[in-house]
Amino acid sequence: MTRDDILSKIKEVLVDALGVDEDEVTPEARLTKDLGAESIDFLDITFKLEQVFGFKIPQGELFPESAAQDPQYVADGKVTPKGLTEMKRKLPHIDFSEFEKNPRLADIGNVFTVDVLVNYVERKLGAGAAA
Amino acid sequence: MRWMWIDRVVELVPRVRIVAVKTVSLSEEHLHDHFASAPGRAALPLMPASLIVEGVAQSGGILVGHASGFREKVVLAKVSAVDLDADAQPGSTLRYTVEMERYDGAGASTRGTVEVITQGAHGPNPARPIGRVDLLFSHLDRNMAGAVFPEHNFVFSESFRTLLVNSGIAAPFAEPRTD
Numbered sequence: 001m002t003r004d005d006i007l008s009k010i011k012e013v014l015v016d017a018l019g020v021d022e023d024e025v026t027p028e029a030r031l032t033k034d035l036g037a038e039s040i041d042f043l044d045i046t047f048k049l050e051q052v053f054g055f056k057i058p059q060g061e062l063f064p065e066s067a068a069q070d071p072q073y074v075a076d077g078k079v080t081p082k083g084l085t086e087m088k089r090k091l092p093h094i095d096f097s098e099f100e101k102n103p104r105l106a107d108i109g110n111v112f113t114v115d116v117l118v119n120y121v122e123r124k125l126g127a128g129a130a131a
Numbered sequence: 132m133r134w135m136w137i138d139r140v141v142e143l144v145p146r147v148r149i150v151a152v153k154t155v156s157l158s159e160e161h162l163h164d165h166f167a168s169a170p171g172r173a174a175l176p177l178m179p180a181s182l183i184v185e186g187v188a189q190s191g192g193i194l195v196g197h198a199s200g201f202r203e204k205v206v207l208a209k210v211s212a213v214d215l216d217a218d219a220q221p222g223s224t225l226r227y228t229v230e231m232e233r234y235d236g237a238g239a240s241t242r243g244t245v246e247v248i249t250q251g252a253h254g255p256n257p258a259r260p261i262g263r264v265d266l267l268f269s270h271l272d273r274n275m276a277g278a279v280f281p282e283h284n285f286v287f288s289e290s291f292r293t294l295l296v297n298s299g300i301a302a303p304f305a306e307p308r309t310d
Contacts, residue, residue: 040208040209040267043237043238043269044208044209044211044240044267047232047233047267051233059237059273
């Protein structure tokens, strides 16, 4: 499956889950700011991706689990260097380069773009094919 | 039994399916306003569609809650799709069949069908499908926003327990914490 194929299926998922128009779902679009996703939509998107692509998404693999209460990872409203390292390790499909310039927890939603979903699915399908 | 919008659970296959029924009665107060008579128009008492959705949500909530022994606080998070194309009148019975579609630590998604069973002169008529209600439930304590809620399970109250016991369902309710 090419990235374009993956993107076109992800478009269907997001149109269904978020009630957005297909042309709004560009690779750069941010799920929260641009497409209006709320926290519960992340669960809906996860379930729908599982259904469409036929794989299981363990909790914390696609989107981070709530780490806001852990002082090791978040302090003074910012993600700590340790937290960033941990997130990069656990979430290799996400590009944190912009976020880490000023890692305010409130801005974490900005890293979840449509492209991140494509990256994740591509890795997941690739891993499946290699297994 | 305020705000219980199902009368009985008639089948529960753990983690798979629940079937619940709700009989619509003319003595239910909300039917008097839905719809009341108006000049030139007689009253038209009908089960409100919003309460059908609530009944399906309560059915699905039990199915999802049962899967964790009612340890999780299961809340309706999203109404994914509703399509109801007929009404339920007093004297008829609504039957909700809710199937688990996805379940994990964070929540569950369900697919529900709604049927209506009317009464004929010689007994109930065959059930007639009138639509579907697809829902998304969240386990409140594992919400992604990181919000914290009280320890006790305020979702599955005494009303739910009574309903399950009277339906003959062995409900594995978690013992309340004493610490």
